[in-house]
Amino acid sequence: MNSKLIRTSLIAGTGVLGMIALSACGAADTGAGGDGKGAKKVTIAVPSWVGAQANAAVAAQLLEDELGVRVKQEQMDESVAFNALNSGKADAILEDWGGAPEKVKRYVDDKKTVVKGGGLGVTGHIGWFVPKYYADKNPEVLDYKNLNDFKDDFKTSESGGKGQFIGAAPSYTSYDKYLIKNHKLDYKILPTGSEAAQLKEIQRLYKAEKPFLTYWWDPQWMNSEIDMVEVKLPEYTEGCNEPKEKTECGYDTLMLQKYFNADFAKDGGDAAEFLKNFEWETEDQNEVAKMIKGDGMSPKNAAAKWIKDNEDTWKKWLPKK
């Protein structure tokens, strides 16, 4: 009784598949490749942190108002954003912290589908930090060599007898695992899993004035709300973090980089030139970031306000006519 039905459905299924196959005869549009006459629409990949939103908001506003280019802002993590640059789904990353070295090697050095876009003008610094109230009472904690003496202060139920180190979000640049191992520090990393979790945990501990040791960075909007002091790590020298398993040095202070899709950089016309010229200072970014986070303005309004006040800075970014 069922066999006839199965046969019928099989025939129907074959028919449907055949149709799909037929419709698929033409080669699909791969999505890559520019139009050669300057971009009318630009897609900027925006990670979830506020500083990145500030960059994107200001760039988008100026591109739309001054150059008449439509801008799409897409929320993406650093690493996913590189995939998007490679495929042409995104045209630009404005703030790269060097968190995806293997992607840079693959796309920028080997495949050459992504190209460097120069510095953003903002310097980023990563390090290990403790809250100021704790450092004031225990100044010796500020040298990594003494960290083992303080591990009992940082102990929690999650750290299993060791001191707890609040780790970075998974996509962020970090060598903490190797630093702890190579310096024989008796610490265990708490995997925070997301920037949001780390921010909230630090906020909570800071409010309760408890001691903690964490991966942290600047610029970051919360630095205006909490006071932290950096723990000294061995100084960074060129190449000291390669291979990362052998890393013993601290983090580099680095100029945050821009990256573009190769076709966009070549054929993007005014929009590409503008984004290449886009370069501002840490204070500028913090000003916009503070308006977004601190004063609760929308990124668009914050960007408009900064643009109104800083004409001298952004006039230089516009392509020469």
Next chain:
Amino acid sequence: MSAAETLTKPESPPAAAPQPVSATGPGPLARLLNSPRGLLLTVTFLFVVVSAVVTGSGGWPGGLTYDVRAPLEDLNNWLIDNRTTHWIFLYFLLHISNAAETSVYSLVELFESLSWIGVTVMGTLIAWYAGGAGLRKRALRTAGTALGVFAACGMLGVWDRTMETLALMTVAVAAAGALGLLLGLAAGLSDICDRMLRPVFDTMQVMPAFAYLLPFVLLFDIGVPSALIATVIYAAPPMARLTSLGLRGADPAALEASASLGASPLQRLWTARLPLARKEMMLGLNQTIMMCLSMVVLASVVGAGGLGNEIYTALGQVDVGLALAAGIAIVLLAVLLDRTTAAAGEQLAETTEHSGGSGWAARLRGWPSWLGLAAVGGVLAAVGSRLAEREWPSAWIVNIADPVNSSIAWFEEHLGEGIPVVGGTLVWAENFTVWVLNPLRSGLNATPWWALLLLVAVLAWVAGRWRAALTATAAMAVAGALGLWTKSLDTLSQVLAGLLLTLLLGFLIGIVAARVERVERLLRPVLDTMQTMPQFVYLIPVIALFGVGRTAGIAAAVVFVLPAVVRITAQGIKQVDPAAVEAARSMGATSWQQLRQVQLPLARKALLVAVNQGVVLVLSMVVIAGMVGGGALGIDVIEGLSRGDLALGLPAGIAIVCLGLMLDRITQPGARTPDHR
């Protein structure tokens, strides 16, 4: 909303024969040792404990691991290198991703050209029409819901994002529904297909989407296509399962009658089996809608935009109020889609009954109305942008973020620590970690791997015989062979603790809800919100209350899983034959005795379904737990996705599926139910 029914089972009227309960039997220990299974269990358990104490360390032997890193990395690189040149992309995969993108973007553009007024008018009209049109109560109610939802989304200040999400969800629900229907037809009509598809459905649901999102990003590119396909994979199984269940459950008498009238199999399918399965299919669609919407935040991780974007960004600013506004909009969209499809389903049922079987065709005959709707839409699309601004007027936006944030801050400050006697949530979290999680994890890690495999085998054998034992043991062995043994045990300890906590609370609340009508009514909206609100929205409060760590992850899981367990328990107990309870009462049983000796044993099947749901849903939270410090397999999956590392995320996802398989086989005794999700 009818999410209330979504997770409760349509089948499973409990077995009628009450089990004999002897009041004066031997003690529990004696009883255990008397049955061969109990004896075997006890002996194995002792063996495991002794071996753990003697060896004191577990760990999977290095020689038995298989390195999947190298092949996965090769695959990763091959995909990157061949994306724009290989035929499989050019002639097949890219068509899929382009079609997905085109359909979603054209919907977004349609919404844009309609302007907010046009969208609201059209949406309300469609809902009104789906409810049967005219001045009927149902039509007006559905239209009112739609109007309310659109207005609320505008007032929350997330109009643009809502439109993006609505477009993505409309396409996703349609695709998942269609795929589910096809698979469900196959599984419902052929036993071979059914057997083959069941493990596929299990994997589709338990495998964390974070793990397969990355391969999809490589196959289908970033943004809408990957998000859409991941959503469809996750959301199609309930539709398929329930369609198949409906087809199989069709009354044989009706089919016989149809056959005796000389209907061909295809006619019989069309006129008898499908209409008879309609109720289950509608339930399946409803489930599919809920699951699609639960993927909105995930979609934003790969750049698909929408409300998830808003939530994700708000998280980076630790702004719960902002995230909540978008979260509410997601819940409201769920209400909108659910109510409209449910009303359309009811409407369909009525027309079918009236016109005697050919209702589907009759429905299509309403083409003048569809044409009318299309015409209104066309006009609105043409003039909409001139009628009003494209966006919802900013003067009509109500800011909920600030009041929400300040009230949450109050809770965080007052519930965390220093409450007399009970301590506070942070104290509980500390104690839970020290007294439950840590011992459980070290216990599992201290046990030798062969002893654990033996324990799993015996447990599964006792529950479901050799086949279950084989599957469960093999699943655990795969986790070990992937080199993820220790991490899997860490995750397992968290899942077990979360599961126990959820079941304990769920059974208790479920029993109370089943026995006290008022409690159930009060609980319903709370449970609905707990289930549809994206988990990302309450991550921050959970961290504030429990601190970053495994306990926070478990707390988030309990919030998410509890509603399903409560509902299934309450439903199961309420379905117990009132005559049996009455009989017990007339024999003088106290309320407690009625519950323990009649209601609970009779509701056993429903309770097992609740356990199974608990397993599946707690496992689905492993990744979310990773985002608040749960570590273990969850963090590997997240890191794999956010670093674009296929070789890290995929094996961890597979290990989670293995844990799911193992727990499922251990907790589902005897003959497996035809559909247990």
